[in-house]
Each structure stands twice: as C-alpha cells, then as structure tokens.
Amino acid sequence: MLRAIIFSLAFAFVPCTGNALDPSVAARQLEVSGAEELEDALPKDTRELMDDVGIELTEDGIGEVSAEGLLESLGRLGSDSAGRTLGVCLSALCASVLCSLARAMTEKNGEGTRSAFDTAASAAVSLTVCAAVGAFIDSAADIISSVCGFSAVLVPVLAGLAAVSGHSAAAASYSAFTLTVIELINILVPKIIIPALRVMLGVSAVSALAPGLGLDKLTAAVEKNAKWLMGLIGVLLSGALAISSVAASAADNAATRTARFVLSGTVPIVGGAISDAIGTITNCVSIVRTSAGAFGLVAGIFIVLPVVADAVLWMIGLNCSAWAAEALGAERPAATMKAMSGVVSITFGLTALVVTVTTCSAAVIMNLRSVQ
C-alpha cells in the first residue's frame, strides 16, 4: 500500500490534459508506476523469446507482435523439446522391443525366464525415462518460481495503477489476496508439492520391479485425485479473487462518485474542473494499467511456454510409447511409461494451476472500469 500511496502522490505531478492519451504523459506514467521494471523481472530466456516475437511494454500496448517471429520461436522451442523427448521415448521403446523379443523366444515353458527379463527391461525403461522426467519436474519447479517472482513484481504495479485510477479498495483487496496466494504457492510448491511429485516419480520408477505390490495402481489413484483437487483449487481461488475484487470495485465506484459529486457541488467554479481533471487522470492511468496488465498476461504465458511444450511432448511421447509397448506385449515397460506420464500430467496441471491463478488475478485488475 505504501507503494500505491507514493505512486498516487507522484501522479499528482504528472500532467494530463485531455481524454486522448498523450504518448509522453503515458510514458512518464509508465515510468512512475514502476511498470518498466516488469521487463527486468522476466527470466533471461523468456525475455529473449519475447524479444524475438517483438513483444515489449509500451504505453499503449505490448508492441507489434511478429507472426513470423512467433512461429519461428515456437518452432525452435518445439524442435528442442521434441529432439530430447523423442530420444528418450525411442530408447524406452527399444527396451520394450527387446522385451517382446524375449517373450517370443520364451513363449513355451519360459514364464520364469521371461519374467526375469521383463524386470531387467522395465528397469532399463525406468532408468531412461525417470532421469528425464526428474529433470522436467525440476524445470517446472524453476518455472513456477519464476512465475511467482514475476507476479510479485506485477501485482504491486497493477495495484498501484488501480489505486490511482480510483480503485483503492479493489487494489488493496487484489494486492493482499494475490500476494498471499503467491506466497502460499512459493512455500507449498518447493517444500511440499515438488517433493511429493518426486516421491511419486521414485515410486513409479521402482513399481516395475515389483508388479505384485500394485504400486502402479497407487500412483494412478494419486494422479486422478491430484488432478481433481487442482481443478477445485483453481476454480475456488479464481472465484474468490473475482468476487472479492468485484465487491471492492463496487465500493470504490460508489465512494469516487460521491467524492466527485461533493467536490463539484461544494467548491465554487473550480470544483467542476478539478472533478473533470480527476476523470481524465483515471482514464490515462486505466490505459497504462491495461498495457501493463496485458504485458503481464503475455509474459506469464511466455514464461511457462517451454514447460507446456515439454509437458505436451512428454505426454504424447510416453503415451504413444506405452501404447506401442502394449501392442508388442511388453506390459510391464508399458505400465512404467504410463506411470511416468501420470507424473508429467500432474506437473503440467500444477503449472497450469499457478498460471491460471496469476492470469486470473491480472485479468480481474485489468477489467476494473474507470470511474466516471
């Protein structure tokens, strides 16, 4: 809130003469609001990716997006991830083929030998896929931490802009709620959720060695419940954020209208002019707020883009490999790959949940209408 107060005082000295946005005024407002710090708060890779696409924070939007640059960047991102994923999936599939070969050779009277070879092949599959999925979980944890770090910079900027444009209650509510959620995510994700995912990955890896224990069923049940729980948390957090902001915004509108009515009615001659000037300032600030919010939304998407690309390719690769392994009759390597795909799916869901909450919070603050 201190930032919002300093920001409000600073805005009093920023000239704003009409309803149309003066570029120099808007640029000054951007500078005063601290929105320019948003670009510095982005991770290096994301900044490079956004530079390639032509996205930058300007006073009236997010610059000119180059479709060619976007496609080129997406293609580069996809090919990097695809090469890595394809290699691991091929390697896992090779173990399944060998498993199938052993099955064919021991079709008659070789149940014990076949089972021993299945264990060796499943261990090979687990060893290959597990290390790669572990690295994916680490990168997802880093990305979630980056999203939280960026949101911690974005939220005060948007809250400050919202407070100056006459939404002080909504800004306070938004800022407190979102920063609490970000803090909560920052504690829960590295301390509880990522370790839990690692345990699940470890259990999935060794489940192939002891199929009789039914560990694969345990991981499948955890996956199902985790997805359901994450969906519920996402809906509840987004809903609570929207409701609290809408309620606070209504209170802000009423308070600002009353203040302007009293000002224009009680102060002779200049009261109306002051009231109009306030309206003009809030309009200017709303445009800057929309630019900063749009930049925040797009930046959030670009931060998670590498993890999304990785997750999609991993899920496709592992599920296709599992299907092929099943078709070849290698059930145990197939079960291992399905369990690993479940871990990737939960990690993807977790990243999507964090991005949904931060995106919804930015969208809510962008949608606050200027008080006329």
Next chain:
Amino acid sequence: MIAFAGCAVIACVLILVVRQQKPELGVLVSIGAGAVMLAAAIAKLMPVMSRLEELLSGTGAEDYLPFVLKALGICLVTQLAADICRDAGQQTIAANVELAGRVAIFAAAMPLLGSLLSLAVDIIEG
C-alpha cells in the same frame, strides 16, 4: 533364412534316422544342431544390434543396452538348454537350468537395478 530352414529340416531328418539306430545319439545331434542354429541366429543378430546401438547412441539407451542385451542372450541360451533337457525327458534339469538362467539374468541386470534404486533415492531426496 533358407539356409537356416534347410539346416533345421536336415537336423530333424538326421535325428529321426539316428534315433532308430542309436537313440542316445539323438540328443547329441539335437544339441549340435541347436548350437549351430543358435550361432547362426546370433551371427545374424549381431549387425542388427550394432545398428540399434548406433541409432540409439545419444538417447541414453547406451547406458542400459549392454546389460539388457546380455540378459537377452542369457534368456536365449537358457531357453535353448531347457528345451533340450525337456526333449531328453529331463524335466528336473530343465527346471534347474531355468532357475540358473533367472539368477544369471538378475545378476546381469544388477547394475541396472542398482542404478535405478539409487536414481529413485536421489529423486526422492531431491
């Protein structure tokens, strides 16, 4: 493959002829034919495996492929030996060969199992 099939047919005819004269030699012929055909199959398989290793180099498969191929070889030899013992009517020896084969496969895969368990522990510990 035609040579392989021809060799198998000749071995079958030879075994049938030998069994009529000296039944105890039938098993020896069977073992000899089995060994020759296994050697021929392995000779055919070697270039395929080399090519597979080349294709999978850099994908992480080279870490496990030698162990899995060794286990596959043990599987193949065990099955052949157990089948020969069964043909000779030695069910108990066949079962013992299979048991020894299982143990040998686990021994060959032990570095893999050890690596997997230490990887799982590393992942869980973070």
